[in-house]
Amino acid sequence: MKERQIVCVDQNQTQMEDEACAHQNRPRTQKACRAGPCPGWRANQWRACSVSCGAGVQSREVFCRLKTQPRLQQKYVSCRESYYSLMNDFSLCVCVCVQCNATCGRGVRSRSVICLDGGMNVVPERVCDASDKPHTHEPCLSATCQHVWVTAAWSQCSVSCGSGLQRRVVRCSALTSDLRLTSDLQSFSQCSEHRPTDSRPCRLPACPSAGAWSAGPWSQCSQTCGAGVMRRTVECVGAVTCSSSSRPESSATCRQTDCELLSSCRQLQVKGGVRRDGEHHITVRSRILRVYCAEMHSTFPKEYVTLRSGQTDNYSEVYGYR
Numbered sequence: 001m002k003e004r005q006i007v008c009v010d011q012n013q014t015q016m017e018d019e020a021c022a023h024q025n026r027p028r029t030q031k032a033c034r035a036g037p038c039p040g041w042r043a044n045q046w047r048a049c050s051v052s053c054g055a056g057v058q059s060r061e062v063f064c065r066l067k068t069q070p071r072l073q074q075k076y077v078s079c080r081e082s083y084y085s086l087m088n089d090f091s092l093c094v095c096v097c098v099q100c101n102a103t104c105g106r107g108v109r110s111r112s113v114i115c116l117d118g119g120m121n122v123v124p125e126r127v128c129d130a131s132d133k134p135h136t137h138e139p140c141l142s143a144t145c146q147h148v149w150v151t152a153a154w155s156q157c158s159v160s161c162g163s164g165l166q167r168r169v170v171r172c173s174a175l176t177s178d179l180r181l182t183s184d185l186q187s188f189s190q191c192s193e194h195r196p197t198d199s200r201p202c203r204l205p206a207c208p209s210a211g212a213w214s215a216g217p218w219s220q221c222s223q224t225c226g227a228g229v230m231r232r233t234v235e236c237v238g239a240v241t242c243s244s245s246s247r248p249e250s251s252a253t254c255r256q257t258d259c260e261l262l263s264s265c266r267q268l269q270v271k272g273g274v275r276r277d278g279e280h281h282i283t284v285r286s287r288i289l290r291v292y293c294a295e296m297h298s299t300f301p302k303e304y305v306t307l308r309s310g311q312t313d314n315y316s317e318v319y320g321y322r
Contacts, residue, residue, distance in 0.1 A: 002033045039066045046132030053111060058132060100140035109140040145174035147190040154200070161207035170198045211239025213248055221254035230254045265293035265301040279306055 006029055008021035043062045050056040100107040113136055115128035125133075152169040172191035214237045222228040234250045236242035260271075261283045268274045268282070277294050282303075292304040 001030050003030050005029070037066050039064055046129045049134045058128075060129075060132075102140070107140050108137055110137045112136065147172055148175050149191050149196050151196050157202040157204055159204065161204050164202050164204065165199055166202045167199050170196050208239060211236045211242040213237075213242055213246060215248045215250075218252070221256055223254075223256065228254050228256070261288060265291065265296065265303050268293060269296055269301055 006027050008016045008018050010016055010020075041062060041064055044060050046058045046060045049058055100109045102108075113134050115123050115125050117123045117127070150171050150173045154166045154168045157166055158164040174190075214235050216233040216235075218230045218232045221230050229251055230253075231251045234248050261281060262268050262271060263283050265280070265282070268280055274280070274293070275296050277292070277296050279290055279292050281288050281290055283289075290306045292306055294302045294304060
């Protein structure tokens, strides 16, 4: 930031109180500015430890530079303060190896890693670069293990009655010297050729015999003409229950002949030979209505309109000419 002092003066350049200049906008006293780029210390990545186990050395390169220049001298003034945090341009690592944790087959080998300074003294780990810390674990392979077949428990029978099948899991696992089974599944080729069977037959009590549907003869059509319904009896024989999906139909539609629609119950009595009271369809003013024919045994049967609410309210009342 650049700064400057602002004062109020008269035409003779004599300083006055700030109120005398209140009619003008006060100039700003600060503004941003940009200087040249600042140098800084830079360090390359730590090189790998010189040994895979035991005492070794890690080193890296430390230099002072600007973005516009590749490198500056370490005595550059702007870098001196931060140089001390990076001047340890090498650290020692000590790796103490441990044998493979598996007596046979695949395992893991571990080691401890400590941080040393130039005088081979142990220092806190934060002094060393954590990103360059050597690996503390690595896979290892010991002598070949003995491989054995391992079987799981048999599953339940695949059916609830009659003949079925049982299954189980069979795997090939490695057996360590201390008679422990490894959790890793091995290839079947590493075990002997006599692989245990993974399935076997099972037999439960015989299933009850299946029943069959028996259908009787169809009845006569419910109507002597037009659409009607014919019915028959359907029974399950040979068992307590039968499959509902295969049950035959107990009713079906039927049609004898097209009905000749008459215009009164009397015509039904004379032409159709109907003698029993009941509901019939007759033609009234070119409309087909459902009526109840009563006193069909007499010479003059009576006709009643069948209400939509059903036979429970099937009655009529006459008031005058209505």
